[in-house]
Amino acid sequence: xxxxxxxxxxxxxxxxxxxxxxxxxxxxxDDHKDGWGIAFFESKGCRIFIDAKxxxxxxxxxxxxxxxxxxxxxxxxxxxxxxxxxxxxxxxPFRRELWxxxxxxxxxxxLKDFHPKKTGFYQAVGNTDSEQAFCLILxxxxxxxxxxxxxxxxxYLVIQEITDKISTHGIxxxxxxxxxxxxxxxxxxxCYIVRQAPFAAAHLIDEDLTVDFSxxxxxxxxxxxxxxxxxxxxxxxxxxxxxxxxxxQDGLPIKFx
Amino acid sequence: xxxxxxxxxxxxxxxxxxxxxxxxxxxxxDDHKDGWGIAFFESKGCRIFIDAKxxxxxxxxxxxxxxxxxxxxxxxxxxxxxxxxxxxxxxxPFRRELWxxxxxxxxxxxLKDFHPKKTGFYQAVGNTDSEQAFCLILxxxxxxxxxxxxxxxxxYLVIQEITDKISTHGIxxxxxxxxxxxxxxxxxxxCYIVRQAPFAAAHLIDEDLTVDFSxxxxxxxxxxxxxxxxxxxxxxxxxxxxxxxxxxQDGLPIKFx
Numbered sequence: 179x180x181x182x183x184x185x186x187x188x189x190x191x192x193x194x195x196x197x198x199x200x201x202x203x204x205x206x207x208d209d210h211k212d213g214w215g216i217a218f219f220e221s222k223g224c225r226i227f228i229d230a231k232x233x234x235x236x237x238x239x240x241x242x243x244x245x246x247x248x249x250x251x252x253x254x255x256x257x258x259x260x261x262x263x264x265x266x267x268x269x270x271p272f273r274r275e276l277w278x279x280x281x282x283x284x285x286x287x288x289l290k291d292f293h294p295k296k297t298g299f300y301q302a303v304g305n306t307d308s309e310q311a312f313c314l315i316l317x318x319x320x321x322x323x324x325x326x327x328x329x330x331x332x333x334y335l336v337i338q339e340i341t342d343k344i345s346t347h348g349i350x351x352x353x354x355x356x357x358x359x360x361x362x363x364x365x366x367x368x369c370y371i372v373r374q375a376p377f378a379a380a381h382l383i384d385e386d387l388t389v390d391f392s393x394x395x396x397x398x399x400x401x402x403x404x405x406x407x408x409x410x411x412x413x414x415x416x417x418x419x420x421x422x423x424x425x426x427q428d429g430l431p432i433k434f435x
Numbered sequence: 436x437x438x439x440x441x442x443x444x445x446x447x448x449x450x451x452x453x454x455x456x457x458x459x460x461x462x463x464x465d466d467h468k469d470g471w472g473i474a475f476f477e478s479k480g481c482r483i484f485i486d487a488k489x490x491x492x493x494x495x496x497x498x499x500x501x502x503x504x505x506x507x508x509x510x511x512x513x514x515x516x517x518x519x520x521x522x523x524x525x526x527x528p529f530r531r532e533l534w535x536x537x538x539x540x541x542x543x544x545x546l547k548d549f550h551p552k553k554t555g556f557y558q559a560v561g562n563t564d565s566e567q568a569f570c571l572i573l574x575x576x577x578x579x580x581x582x583x584x585x586x587x588x589x590x591y592l593v594i595q596e597i598t599d600k601i602s603t604h605g606i607x608x609x610x611x612x613x614x615x616x617x618x619x620x621x622x623x624x625x626c627y628i629v630r631q632a633p634f635a636a637a638h639l640i641d642e643d644l645t646v647d648f649s650x651x652x653x654x655x656x657x658x659x660x661x662x663x664x665x666x667x668x669x670x671x672x673x674x675x676x677x678x679x680x681x682x683x684q685d686g687l688p689i690k691f692x
Contacts, residue, residue: 220487222560223523228482237502245494266480275531278558299556301535303479 180270180286181210182368183254184353184404186360186426190220191401192246195380195389197254199409201243202384204233204256213269214239216254217282218247219357224280228269251360253353255284260307267304271353272312274300276320277327279356283312286406287349287365308352311344315354330359330425334434337361338423345421353404360426362404364418369408371415372429374400380410400429437527437543438467439625440511441610441661443617443683447477448658449503452637452646454511456666458500459641461490461513470526471496473511474539475504476614481537485526508617510610512541517564524561528610529569531557533577534584536613540569543663544606544622565609568601572611587616587682591691594618595680602678610661617683619661621675626665628672629686631657637667657686 183200185193197216205211211232218225225247229236233256255270262268270284285308292307298317302309318340319333327333337354341363344350350365362368373380375398377391404426408415418424425432440457442450454473462468468489475482482504486493490513512527519525527541542565549564555574559566575597576590584590594611598620601607607622619625630637632655634648661683665672675681682689 220523223485223487223526225485225523226483228480230477230480237498241494241498266477266482269480273530275558275560278560280560301532303532303535303537 179260179288179349180255180257181208181406182284182286182351182353182404184360184362185249185252185401186404186429187250187399187401188428189399190248190250191399192248193252193254194243194246195382195387196403196405196409198243198387199382199384200254200256200405201233201239204239206234207384210256210258212259212264213257214255215269215271215284216242216252217271217273218249219251219355220249222279222357224273224282224357226271226273226282228266230264230266230269251355251357253282253284253355260288262304262306265304268306268309270308272309274312274316276316279327279358281316281354281356283315283352283354285311286351289344289347289350292344292347311350314344315340331434333359334423334425341423351406362418362424362426364420364422366420367406368404368418369415370402370404370418370431371408371413372400372402372431374429379412381412382409383411384409402426402429402431436517436545436606437512437514438465438663439541439543439608439610439661441617441619442506442509442658443661443686444507444656444658445685446656447505447507448656449505450509450511451500451503452639452644453660453662453666455500455644456639456641457511457513457662458490458496461496463491464641467513467515469516469521470514471512472526472528472541473499473509474528474530475506476508476612477506479536479614481530481539481614483528483530483539485523487521487523487526508612508614510539510541510612517545519561519563522561525563525566527565529566531569531573533573536584536615538573538611538613540572540609540611542568543608546601546604546607549601549604568607571601572597588691590616591680591682598680608663619675619681619683621677621679623677624663625661625675626672627659627661627675627688628665628670629657629659629688631686636669638669640666640668659683659686659688
């Protein structure tokens with residue numbers, strides 16, 4: 179399977195520290211080495227770096243680790259292939275446009291007997307269950323809200339409904355965002371931490387690296403980091419409950435249910 | 436306005452040499468410094484690097500200059516903003532999915548009084564004339580061929596028709612590809628060169644850099660490089676005629692008209 183990393187903040191923040199630890203799991207401290215990817219939203223703009231190489235051997239991952247890109251909505255993924263070959267088109271995150279916004283999706287899990295009809299508008303380019311699930315989500319959303327992006331509440335209800343349906347096929351942890359909304363669904367394993375004042379030092383699990391956030395932040399900054407498993411060993415991460423769909427806004431989780 | 440760079444080959448080839456010279460025009464030898472981007476197809480997979488910084492100051496452009504990514508279909512762009520702010524969402528190339536393939540588009544020109552109806556499926560995320568033109572092309576193609584990607588010939592006829600219509604609004608040089616088809620339209624300025632055996636040394640115009648392709652190639656390799664203006668000063672580039680729409684396949688231009 180795979181691992182997920184997400185970030186949602188109230189001010190554009192770089193993800194270098196978390197990505198450093200996350201990357202190590204792509205072949206060094208863990209074996210998720212069948213490709214990786216990361217999407218950064220900068221306002222409505224979105225850039226995605228993907229590579230079918232392992233994240234510890236990818237020059238592009240090295241750039242992302244060392245070059246601070248400031249973003250409020252980030253979704254990253256390291257892959258351990260269960261369905262679909264190790265090719266570029268099967269690397270997460272996937273992206274499509276809907277309602278004049280880019281939507282980005284990454285999945286950790288494995289969906290069995292999952293073959294949504296190919297009648298919708300969005301089609302998968304690769305051959306993963308994940309990209310098919312993403313297309314099904316967007317096709318359903320577009321069907322329900324053909325004209326404009328709905329309110330967060332209306333959106334949430336539909337996303338919850340589709341997610342429940344897809345989850346009957348297997349493990350379906352995912353992150354989804356358009357640079358404004360940010361969804362995190364836990365099917366089996368996902369947790370988060372909110373960093374805000376008073377900031378402290380954090381130490382990675384996967385690399386011997388400490389960052390003192392009190393030296394890098396302003397008083398009102400708030401950053402939520404979401405990951406398959408905790409990235410630091412001296413902070414308390416909150417597990418998201420199986421079946422729970424969280425919305426993050428300005429670095430804080432919101433529960434609708 | 437902007438500048439375009441494209442590459443189409445019969446075997447995956449890196450574009451480092453051409454991109455080096457092209458990049459220099461993004462703030463060093465020319466003033467196209469309002470962002471840049473490059474798309475690489477690797478089979479059906481596609482990755483795009485974009486940055487709103489000038490290509491000579493972008494760490495991501497530096498990576499692309501130095502890290503050889505091998506691809507058969509490449510589209511690159513350096514921007515000098517005429518319409519739309521200098522933001523990430525306005526950087527070319529743009530990408531959408533159609534018929535289970537990614538389509539990539541970059542434009543050099545300026546379209547006046549161009550406001551296609553927003554009734555189609557594909558909508559622009561940014562506010563450039565270019566992205567709107569791309570969406571209009573895809574919306575028309577989807578309308579004409581709702582189910583499957585047509586043959587190259589049928590595709591060509593429709594693309595020619597849309598291109599002629601859009602061209603009535605102004606300058607419309609563009610490159611379009613899905614990793615299989617590769618189109619280059621010249622409205623005012625676009626040229627190309629085909630490199631094949633016997634290979635020779637090439638020297639950039641914008642940087643004092645020479646590469647001897649005979650040392651780097653195999654006998655059957657063939658590479659077409661398409662650019663707004665020639666990138667080398669010791670080779671003969673062929674101007675594409677205004678109004679001409681060329682298809683490149685395996686490193687060779689094909690004329691349908």
